[in-house]
Amino acid sequence: MFHAAWESRVLALSVAMGATGCWNLDMFRAARETLPDYLDLSYYEIWLGGLEQLLVAKGLVTAEELTAGRARYPPKPVSRTLTADQVAARLAKGSPTERTPPGPARYRIGQRVVTRATPVDHHTRLPAYLRGRAGIIERILGPHVFADSHAQGLGEDPQWLYTVVFEARELWGNEAAPGHRVSFDAWQPYLEPA
Amino acid sequence: MGHDHGHADHSELSEIERRVRALETVLTQKGYIDPAALDVLIDTYQTKIGPRNGARVVARAWADRAFRDQLLRDATSAIAELGYTGRQGEHMIAVENAPGRHNVVVCTLCSCYPWPVLGLPPVWYKSAPYRSRVVRDPRGVLLEFGVTLPADTEIRVWDSTAEVRYLVIPERPAGTDGLDEEALSALVTRDSMIGTGLARSPAGP
Numbered sequence: 001m002f003h004a005a006w007e008s009r010v011l012a013l014s015v016a017m018g019a020t021g022c023w024n025l026d027m028f029r030a031a032r033e034t035l036p037d038y039l040d041l042s043y044y045e046i047w048l049g050g051l052e053q054l055l056v057a058k059g060l061v062t063a064e065e066l067t068a069g070r071a072r073y074p075p076k077p078v079s080r081t082l083t084a085d086q087v088a089a090r091l092a093k094g095s096p097t098e099r100t101p102p103g104p105a106r107y108r109i110g111q112r113v114v115t116r117a118t119p120v121d122h123h124t125r126l127p128a129y130l131r132g133r134a135g136i137i138e139r140i141l142g143p144h145v146f147a148d149s150h151a152q153g154l155g156e157d158p159q160w161l162y163t164v165v166f167e168a169r170e171l172w173g174n175e176a177a178p179g180h181r182v183s184f185d186a187w188q189p190y191l192e193p194a
Numbered sequence: 195m196g197h198d199h200g201h202a203d204h205s206e207l208s209e210i211e212r213r214v215r216a217l218e219t220v221l222t223q224k225g226y227i228d229p230a231a232l233d234v235l236i237d238t239y240q241t242k243i244g245p246r247n248g249a250r251v252v253a254r255a256w257a258d259r260a261f262r263d264q265l266l267r268d269a270t271s272a273i274a275e276l277g278y279t280g281r282q283g284e285h286m287i288a289v290e291n292a293p294g295r296h297n298v299v300v301c302t303l304c305s306c307y308p309w310p311v312l313g314l315p316p317v318w319y320k321s322a323p324y325r326s327r328v329v330r331d332p333r334g335v336l337l338e339f340g341v342t343l344p345a346d347t348e349i350r351v352w353d354s355t356a357e358v359r360y361l362v363i364p365e366r367p368a369g370t371d372g373l374d375e376e377a378l379s380a381l382v383t384r385d386s387m388i389g390t391g392l393a394r395s396p397a398g399p
Contacts, residue, residue, distance in 0.1 A: 001239070001240070001313065001314045001315075001316065001317075002314075003317070004211075005211075006208075006210055006211045006214040008236045008239075008240070009214050009218060009232065009236070010214055011235070011236070011239070011314070012231075012232035012233075012235040012236050013214075013217065013218060013221065013227065013232065015235055015281075016221075016226075016227045016228070016231055016232060016235065017221065017226065017227065020226055020227075029303075029304060032304070033304075043305070043317075043320045043321075045210065048210070048213065048214065048217070051217070052217065055221075060224070060226065061220050061221070061224065065220050066213075066216055066217060066220060067216070068216070069212075069215065069216030069219050069220065070216075070219060070220060070223060071219075071220050071223035071224050075224035075225050075226065078226055081225060081226060081227065081228055082227070082228060082231045083228045083230070083231055084228060084230035084231045084233070084234045086231070087231050087234040087235055087238065088234075088238070090281075091235075091238065091243075091280045091281045092279050092280040092281075093279075093280055093281075094279065094280035094281040094282070094283065094284040095281070095284065096284040096285065096357075097284065097285065097356075097357040098284075098285060125303060125355045125356060126355070127302050127303055127353065127355065129302070129329065130353075141285070141356070141358055144285075144356060144357060145357075147356070161356055161358070163358075165350075168330075171329075171330075172330055176330075177333060177349075179346065179347070179348040179349065180332060180333075180348070180349050180351075181348070181349070181350050181351070182329050182350075182351045182353060183350065183351070183352055183353065184352075184353040184354075184355045185353075185354070185355045185356035185358050186355070186356075187356070
């Protein structure tokens with residue numbers, strides 16, 4: 001799990017700061033993905049960089065304080081500080097993302113759909129290898145917090161979430177083995193009718 | 195675990211260790227975090243939450259047909275019955291291996307993983323090669339894990355792109371009819387619940 005003790009510290013710092021309510025998990029993912037040196041960093045270096053970036057962006061700490069290793073300015077008020085006795089209950093509760101329906105689901109099980117073909121200039125959970133591909137709605141997972149909106153601070157914007165399954169040949173061409181399929185979980189705005 | 199906060203001599207710290215220490219110090223001084231909570235978090239994921247949880251779920255599914263049916267129908271509630279809930283496992287789906295059908299789980303975008311039942315992901319699960327290759331060439335990747343499947347076995351790769359987390363129910367090994375749940379759970383490896391391994395055989399090493 002961890003190569004070094006500092007990595008476990010970074011994980012714990014990330015969970016504890018997430019519990020203050022200053023940002024949500026999608027914002028943290030977006031901060032990690034947009035680090036300029038993302039490809040050169042190890043896994044927990046990315047977490048550390050994303051955490052520092054968010055802390056500075058939200059005005060909770062300054063870059064100067066991080067360099068100095070001590071607080072020089074008063075704290076900003078935060079909603080809560082996770083204490084040791086609250087950890088177990090907090091982890092057991094988690095952050096469920098299922099919400100009430102925003103309207104009827106547009107797609108039904110078995111329907112053929114195509115994923116959005118174009119990249120977007122904000123955080124998204126449609127992987128590049130699945131852009132512009134035709135698949136089948138396999139399962140309706142319910143309305144969930146929409147990661148794209150949530151990451152941009154636009155609120156939860158619940159959208160229907162579906163499991164969409166693709167034949168590997170649709171993704172990789174004829175080199176793909178028969179009987180190989182890939183599925184992912186797609187929010188409704190990622191999809192168009194085929 | 196080296197998290198001795200009273201340690202005065204920082205000269206032997208690496209640059210990244212110094213950076214993490216600096217961050218923790220600033221956040222503590224500001225009152226945003228409680229260092230004791232960090233210790234509890236780390237201890238929880240190192241000693242309390244791990245793949246033994248998932249192994250108990252799988253063993254129950256093998257031993258109890260009604261539980262298996264419930265697990266496939268509503269994994270979140272079935273798993274909660276065994277006491278495993280919460281962060282990074284809020285919405286669970288269980289997928290079952292069978293003769294001719296094999297499931298493998300990945301998160302190509304980051305490292306989404308069902309923490310309440312499997313703990314934190316292993317290093318390889320978070321690595322770029324696994325994440326990019328298993329969706330394209332699952333048989334090749336499985337071979338590197340020592341798993342060879344019959345040529346006509348269908349392989350489904352589940353890419354965890356939203357907050358739904360996947361648990362693979364491996365096939366129950368032959369020769370386990372007389373075993374109780376505890377003995378069965380000892381045969382369930384972490385990798386068998388990701389789909390990059392198979393459950394151990396009771397006669398095996």
